[in-house]
Amino acid sequence: MTTIPTAVGTSRDRRGVAGTVPATPAGRRRRxxxxxxxxxxxxxxxxxxxxxxxxxxxPLWRNIxxxxxxxTIRAFVQGNAEFVGLEKYAEVFGSSTFPAALWNTAxxxxxxxxxxxxxxLALAVFFRSSFRLSAVLRGMFLVPWxxxxxxxxxxxxxxxxxxxxxxxxxLAAFGVGQINWLTSPDTALLAxxxxxxxxxxxxxxxxxxxGLQNIPGDVYEAASLDGAGAWKQFWSITFPxxxxxxxxxxxxxxxYTLKVVDVIWVMTTGGPGTSSTTLAIWSYREAFGTxxxxxxxxxxxxxxxxxxxxxxxxxxxxxxxxxxxx
Amino acid sequence: xTARRPGRKTWWKTALGVLFTALMxxxxxxxxxxxxxxxxxxxxxxxxxxPWDPTFEGYEAVLGQQLPALGTSLLIGAGCVVLTVLVAAPxxxxxxxxxxxxxxxxxxxxxxAQMIPAVVMAMGFYAVYVRLGLxxxxxxxxxxxxxxxxxxxxxxxxxxxxxxxxxxLQAARMDGAGAWRTFVSVVLPLSRNSTLTVSLFAFLWAWSDxxxxxTLNRNGNxxxxxxxxxxxIGNNTTQWNAIMATAVVASVPAAVLxxxxxxxxxxxxxxxxxKD
Numbered sequence: 001m002t003t004i005p006t007a008v009g010t011s012r013d014r015r016g017v018a019g020t021v022p023a024t025p026a027g028r029r030r031r032x033x034x035x036x037x038x039x040x041x042x043x044x045x046x047x048x049x050x051x052x053x054x055x056x057x058x059p060l061w062r063n064i065x066x067x068x069x070x071x072t073i074r075a076f077v078q079g080n081a082e083f084v085g086l087e088k089y090a091e092v093f094g095s096s097t098f099p100a101a102l103w104n105t106a107x108x109x110x111x112x113x114x115x116x117x118x119x120x121l122a123l124a125v126f127f128r129s130s131f132r133l134s135a136v137l138r139g140m141f142l143v144p145w146x147x148x149x150x151x152x153x154x155x156x157x158x159x160x161x162x163x164x165x166x167x168x169x170x171l172a173a174f175g176v177g178q179i180n181w182l183t184s185p186d187t188a189l190l191a192x193x194x195x196x197x198x199x200x201x202x203x204x205x206x207x208x209x210x211g212l213q214n215i216p217g218d219v220y221e222a223a224s225l226d227g228a229g230a231w232k233q234f235w236s237i238t239f240p241x242x243x244x245x246x247x248x249x250x251x252x253x254x255x256y257t258l259k260v261v262d263v264i265w266v267m268t269t270g271g272p273g274t275s276s277t278t279l280a281i282w283s284y285r286e287a288f289g290t291x292x293x294x295x296x297x298x299x300x301x302x303x304x305x306x307x308x309x310x311x312x313x314x315x316x317x318x319x320x321x322x323x324x325x326x
Numbered sequence: 327x328t329a330r331r332p333g334r335k336t337w338w339k340t341a342l343g344v345l346f347t348a349l350m351x352x353x354x355x356x357x358x359x360x361x362x363x364x365x366x367x368x369x370x371x372x373x374x375x376x377p378w379d380p381t382f383e384g385y386e387a388v389l390g391q392q393l394p395a396l397g398t399s400l401l402i403g404a405g406c407v408v409l410t411v412l413v414a415a416p417x418x419x420x421x422x423x424x425x426x427x428x429x430x431x432x433x434x435x436x437x438x439a440q441m442i443p444a445v446v447m448a449m450g451f452y453a454v455y456v457r458l459g460l461x462x463x464x465x466x467x468x469x470x471x472x473x474x475x476x477x478x479x480x481x482x483x484x485x486x487x488x489x490x491x492x493x494x495l496q497a498a499r500m501d502g503a504g505a506w507r508t509f510v511s512v513v514l515p516l517s518r519n520s521t522l523t524v525s526l527f528a529f530l531w532a533w534s535d536x537x538x539x540x541t542l543n544r545n546g547n548x549x550x551x552x553x554x555x556x557x558x559i560g561n562n563t564t565q566w567n568a569i570m571a572t573a574v575v576a577s578v579p580a581a582v583l584x585x586x587x588x589x590x591x592x593x594x595x596x597x598x599x600x601k602d
Contacts (some may be wrong), residue, residue, distance in 0.1 A: 040505040041424035048417035059450025131336035135344045148534035150552045151573040155357040164369045259443035262536045266420035284445045302446035313441040
C-alpha cells in the first residue's frame, strides 16, 4: 500500500509540468510584488515543521539511540540502558542471519520489481488501445492494491495452503504433486514473492499507462506507414520513449519493496527458519515478533535498512532532477 | 494505434481483457467464495468453486466479534484524515504560493521521509510512546498512521496549488484579503479535489495499517480491524470462512471508494494530475 506516495514525485516531472511551468514566471514576478510577509509563510508551514520534528525526527533519533545502547525491556521503561557504541551493529553484521536476510531481501526485491514491471508494462500496452470495457477493466485492476495488505496476505496464505489450497488442487489437476508453499524452506520465499508481485502490478500498470499516454500517437502512425509491426513498434518506440518513466517506476518499486513487512509476516513470519526473512522482517521479528523483544539489534538492522533505502532514494532523486532539467 | 472503429475488430481484445482481469481478481473472488463456504466444505477435494450452498456463519461471527474493531478503524481513519489535512493543506500553501524560505530543502526532506521503512518508524514510536504512556491509545495510533500520509499530502497539495492562477490571488489581495483569508476563501475551495484525494488515501492507509497497529496497539482495548483479522488467524486456524468473512468486511471501504471515487484514486497515483 505504501507504494503510492512517491508517485507524486514521479508525476511531478511529467504531468505536474503543466502546473509548474506557467507558475514559474509568475513566481518570479511575485518576489518583487509586495506580497504577504515571509512570516506568513513560516506560520503556514509551522504545523508541518513541528510535525516533522516531533513525529519524524524524534522517533528516528530515538531509533539511533536504541541501536547504540543495550536496551532490554526493563531498561526501556527505566531509561538506564548501557551505552555500547557500535557493538550492536557488529553483532548484526556477524550474525549468521545477516547474509541470509541480505540475500533474501535482494531476491525478493529484484524478482518482485522485475516481474511487476514487466507484467505492468505488458498490461499498460494492452490497455492503451481502446476497446469496449477497457476503462472499466483497467479500473478493476486497482482492486488488489486498495485492499488492506493483511487481507490480501491472508487470502494468499489460504490459497497456498498445502492441503486445502486452491493453488495445489489446480496444480494436482495437471499432475503436479503437493507443494508445501509456505512451510518448506525451498518455496517460502517464492510464495511471498508471488503474492508481492500480484500486489505491485496495479501500481506499475497505472504509472506506466499514464507514461504511455504521453507518447504522441503520430509517432506510431509514422512507424506503421513504414511497415513496422506491433512488436517492432514496441521495441523501437514504446520502450525507448518510456525509459525515463520506467527507470523511476523501477527505482520506486525497489525502495518500497525493501520495506515490505506485512505480506511476509502474515504469510510465513519470515520462516521456516530464516528462509523468507528479509532485513525488514528480521528487524520486526527482533523487536516485536517474539515474546522477548530485543530492541537494540532490531534498531541496528532497521538503520542498516534505512541506509540501503536512502542510497537508492538519492539515486531516484538524482534521476528525477536530471529528467526535470532535460 | 488507437482503434478507430471500436466494435467488431476489437471484440477479441475485450475478451482478452476480461480474461486478464478475471485472473488478476481471482484471489479477491476466492476470498469471497471461501467466506461463504461451510466449515465442513473448506477441506473438500476438489474445492468448491462456487458457493452453491452458502452459509453466513462467517459473517455472523464478524458481526458478533469484530464490530468494535470496525468502529475503531473508522475512528482511526477519520482522525488520520483530519490530522493530515490540518497539517498538509497550510504547508502546501506555504510551499506553493508564499515563497517559503528553504522550500527546496523541505521538499527534499519530504521525499526522503517517504523512503523510511515503517518498521523503523514503529520502533522509534514505540520507544517514544513507552515513556509517554501513549502505547495502546487510539490517539497514538492516529499520529503514527498519519506519518505515512502527511509527506504525500504536502507534496500533492504543493503540486496542485502551484498551478492556481496568480490573478486569483491578486484579486483576493485587491479586495483586502490577507494571507489567511486568501487561504480559506480562495485556495482551499479551489483545492477541493486535492483534499478529496488526500483524504481518500489518508483514510485507506490508516484503515489498512498493520505494522503500527501490531506494534503500538498490541494490547489495547480498542484494536483496529487489521489486528482483529491477524488475531483471528492466530486463534482459529481452521475457521478460514470466518477469517475470510472478516477480510471481506475489511475490504468494504476500499470497494466503496473504488466505485465512488475512482478518478481520485487514479489521480493520487499519478498525482498532480488533478485538474478541475
